[in-house]
Every structure is written in structure tokens, then in C-alpha cells.
Amino acid sequence: MDLPQITLNWWLIAFIAFCLVTLIQLIYYWGIFSRLAFFKPKPKEQSQQHPVSVVICARDEAANLARNLPGVLFQQYPSTHELVVVNHNSQDDTRYLLEEFRKTFKGLEIVNLEHEAKGIPGKKYPLSMGIREANHEILLLTDADCVPASEHWLYKMQDAYQPGIEVVLGYGAYQKRPGLLNKLIRFETYHTALQYFSYALAGMPYMGVGRNLSYKRQLFLENKGFSSINHLPGGDDDLFIHKIARKDNTAVVIDPEAFTLSEAKKTFGDWMRQKERHYSTGKYYSGKFKFLLGMYSGSQFLFYPLFVLSLIFFSWKLALAVFGLRFITQGIISYKCMQRLREKDLWPWWWLLDIWMFLYYCIFAPALWRKPRQNWI
Template identity: 35%
Template sequence: MDLFTFNIVEIILLASIGILLIIQIIYYFSLYNQLHVHNKAASEGDLIYETDLPPISVIISARNESENLRKYLPSILEQDYPNFEVIVINDGSTDESEDVLTILEEQYTNLYHTFTPDGARYISRKKLALTVGIKASKYDWLVFTDADCRPASKEWLRLMARNFTPRTEIVLGYSGYEQNKGWFYRKVSFTNLFMSMRFLGFALIDKPYMGIGRNMAYRKELFFKNKGFSSHLNLQRGDDDLFINEVATPYNTKVETSPGAIIRMEPAYGYKSWKEEKVSYLATSHFFHGAQRYLLGFETTSRLLFIATIIGTIAIGIINKQWVVLGLAILAYILRFVMQIVIINKTATDLEERKYYLTLPIFDIVLPLDVLKFKLFRTIRGKGDYMRR
């Protein structure tokens, strides 16, 4: 048999692999590599930043977070920044949160706390708490994080503020988990890293479509100009991703991902809580405007088709003893695998995350399957489970 004579099935499979590989290369270099390109430009001094440091209001909603407030709030209150306040909204806590906040207020003059009114209806508790905090804030620039989070350095606010140009209204940052061990932690951390490469990558190519409330900033004026969370008050989530999806434009959004501006959050303690977070996110992502959601879905589809076609081509090559076909399929997979290792791990290094090698082929398949499973959970449970709380 002529090694370079292929039958029609082999030709179709090889052509499909080539097309799908090109699609994957385009996504990795035009989207997933953007964080590394941005961080490299920042480290080499190729980006122009603001030197003014406007006053900032840091907004934190906390519900039964007494231990986290005691543990992490000082790292925010002690930021190296000339003029800022921290407003914590005690959202109906039944633990010692009120006592912790009262004690910390005596130690820190820039800390203020308030509470959400009881009996609020037709609005999620989180959105009500944030709205209360925003109305109580003194300054136009608002920075958001959560009670179970800590900044990676005392320069967090300075690094976020260097993006506050006159035309900027939104700054998106990166948040990652604290270091932990185990397979579940690796999967959760990789999911978070890959998701961040997606939404921050789109923002860096002037197509912002969402934000994460653990590390982001926007102007108070922007919040009230767009009537706050009024368009999705009845949804449990959406205070970060849906709001940014509505107000972000190619011209008003910047990204800050330097190591000192990273927010570290408590590691996920179990599958159940992590699943609830992901299912809730899928419930709100359904309302996203823009083509980004479909473009990401297309990337996932092309990825799974690429893997399936590689497996099918290898099987055909073995059955037909067509070693050239087998070799080309393996070579295509190796090329994509090397591209993944380089781009994902360069980004992971920039963001001070762990690197991934042998687990990448596993996560390639597991992550889309998780999303499919979570979508089924959301469908079975219905819309009502994601309404106001």
C-alpha cells in the first residue's frame, strides 16, 4: 500500500483535523494569549498608566462572615493608598459579624459598616446590600471584593487606580484561589484560570462582556446612570457579571492583572458549594448580551470535535495500517498540546498560579462535561430556584 495514498474517509478526517486545529490556534493566540501579552507589555513599560490616585470606596457585602472578616479585612484596611474608605454591609448576619466590625472600626478610622433592611422583597439580598453600600459611599470610584478574599499585596488599590483614566469607567481584575492540595482543588483552580483567560481576554481585545465581583472597580456615576441593578433585581445573581455585561464598552473598560493586584479567595471546600456557584452563574449567563457567549461555545465545540476526530483518525490509521494518517493525527494533537502548555502556563506564571501539564488533556474534556452537567441541573431545577433570596 502506498503510504501517501489516502481513501476518502482518511482525507475527510485529516482535512477536518487541519481545520479544527487552525480554529484552535486562532482562539489561543487571539484570545487566550491576551493576558500574557498584556502583562509582558506592562512589565516592559509599554503601557501608559495614570499617576493620580483619586479617593476610593471599597464595598464589601458580608453575610455570616465573622471569621473571614477577622482574618482578611485588615489586609484591605491597611492598603498603601492615600485616601480610601472601606464600607462593609452586614447582610442580616446571625454570627459575630456585628461585634467583629464594631471592634475593627475602633482600630481603623477608614472602616464603616452598615446593614440591609429586613423584609426586602423582589430584590436579591446581595444586590440590596451592595446598593446600600454604594449609596453610603463618599467617593466616585468604587472597588468591590468579598469578605473571604484578601489582596495579594498592599499595592492592590494603587495598581487598580493606575487604570482610572478620564474615559475609564470599569476596571476588571483577576481573582484566584489560595493554594491547596488535591485533585478537586486542581480542577477548580484550572476552571477559574481558564474562565479568567476568557473574560479578561475578551476585555483586552475591546470586547468586554462580564466581570467578577471579587476584584473589579467602576464609577458610582456609572451605577446610577444605568439605574443600578434594576434590570435584573429579581435574579439571585448578576450583581457583577450581568451589570458589567450591560454597561461595559470597548472604550470604558480596562484590565489590571499584575501579581500585586490579584485577589486571593478561600479555596473551595467541597464539590457541592462549587457546583452551586457554577449552576447559579449559568442561570445568569443565559441573559448575557453580545456574541461572546456563542464564540466561547464555538471554541468548546471545536475543541471537542478536534479531540473526537483525532481519536477517530488514530483508530482508522491503526485499522487500515495507514501509518502516515496515524502519524499526522498524533502530530496535530502534539502541536495543540504544546501550544496549550506554552500559552496557559505562561499566563499561569504571570498570575502566580500553579502550572498544568499532564492534566491538560483531562481538563480539556472534563470542563465541558461539567458545564453540560451543570446546565442539566439548572434545567431540572427550573428558573425559580435562581430568583431573589
């Protein structure tokens, strides 16, 4: 066999690989992500108002608490509820700020912790203490740097509890601000939510985000809290949900009034450190989800290199035809999902942001193997 024939065979193999990667992407988009795109909540015959304990952990968060706590305290929820704020060894004015809030809001409970838990990095220890001090069965968790998107956040999240439901997943969005970094952060956040919401709607819940998450206190106690992951800096949201969430006990709330909003990082370096911490927990997922999530990420990563090779060295007509199938599919699903999660302003840029994901994987993939920092959050 001469050299040109061998070369042709290699480019044919590259094109076949491109077609296979595209097929995998289409299966994910139409088989899984379409669950979020075309999700229609079942109509409810009646609403309900359960007693709820909102739990927030804070460490040197005086500025964030001053800005965001009123949004939690002024929720329109006439039924029994409380706000438990755990002040974990703060060195700023957090303690005094909380005391001032409590003078006005009698439903605010303060838990002051003045020591570290040896061998338990991250915020699992203060969060555990807050949950143990909570008086109600339904726990609604958020962070000190988050504010509810509406005064109906508490009501919307707890209303998802039907018979058998023990876990409720919400959306923790970021505030819309000018600049490229803000768009990148919001797109990555949307992309993560696209996956965990869609998997949950497909009957395969695997994670949630601590910025907007709810589960039952008894479920926490039955699973001995975070004891199985206490040695890890993170995991109080995604790994714990990975352990307790099932097809029949998990619900999602995709209502703009039930979102929470946070300020995105202002520098790329800060964002990198945040994401490295989050992705360091991925290695502890079950084999099933490592495969499913890895297959999607791997096919997304390979899509553009294989497209370029097929476009230049094989047949540009065939390559564009295959590319077009994914492009149209992704455009439709992305539009519907971004509209549902109120990120529609990102849609005109979705194709550029999708190309960005190739670089994103190159930057953050090493976090899966790197030892995570032992910081608080």
C-alpha cells in the same frame, strides 16, 4: 457504493471535522488568548491616587471578616479612601465584629440592613445600598471571603483609571492548597480569567468577577444600578459588566499585587452548586458573546472525541500531526498566561486539566438551562 466505501467516507468526514475544530481552537489561542499571554502594560508617566470606596457585602460572614478584613484595612494607600461593609441581615456575630473593628479603624463605614428586598434575590440589594452609601466616585468591590494578595491592592487597582476609563477588571484567585479538587477549581478559575482578560484586551470586554472588580459610581447610577437584572439571583458582577463595559472604557490589571485570594470549596458538591449559580447567568449574554463563547467551548468539547475517532479509524499519523499543532500552541500560550496569573504550578498538568474540561462541560452545561437557586450569593 459498497459498505466499506461508505464507512471510509464517514471517517473522512470525522477527520475533516477534527481539522476544522482544531483550526477554530488555533484561531482562539493565537487571535484572542495570546493577548493575555504577551500583554505588556503601557508605561505610565506618573501614578495617581484617587479617592476610593471599597465595598463588601456580608451575610453571616463573621469568621471570614475576622480573617480577611485586616488585609483590606491595612492597605498602604495614603490618599482618601474608605471601606463600606454592608451587613445584610446576619444572624451570627457579624454586627458585633464590625463594631469592634470600627473602634480602631475610623475609615470603616457599616451599613446594617435588617430586612430582605422582596423580588430581589442574591446580593444585588445590599450591594446597591453599599454603593449608594459610598462617598467616593471610584468603587472597588470584593467579597468577605477574599483577602488582597498584597497591601498595594487598592493602589494598583485604582491606578488603572486613566481619562475615559470607567471599569477596571482584576483577578480573583484561589489559595493554593494540596489536593486534586483545589487544582481543578484553580484551573477553572484561570480558564475563565484567560477568556475575560483576553477578550477585554482584544477590545471586547464581557464580564468581570465580584471578587476583584472596580467601576465608577456615576456609571452605576446612570445605568439605574441592577434594575434590569434584579429578578436574577446572580449577575451583579458578570451581567452588569456585560452591560456597561466597552472597548474604550475598560481596563485590566494583571499585577500579582492587585490580585485577591479566596479559599476554594472543600467538596465537589459545594463547588458544583457554586458553578451552577455562576453559569446560570450565561443565557443572558448578548448574542455576539453567546456565539463567541459557545464556539470556543463547543470546539474544545469536540476536540478529543474527534481526535480519538480520527486516530483509530482514519490515519493516526495525520491525526497526531493535527493534534500536535494545537498541543504546542496551547502549551506555549498556557505557560505564558499561567505565569502571568501566578498559576504556573498548574502548567505541568495543563494537558490533563484540558482533557478534564471535556468532563467539566458534561457536568456543568445543564446549568445553562436549569433554574438557578434563589440563594444570597
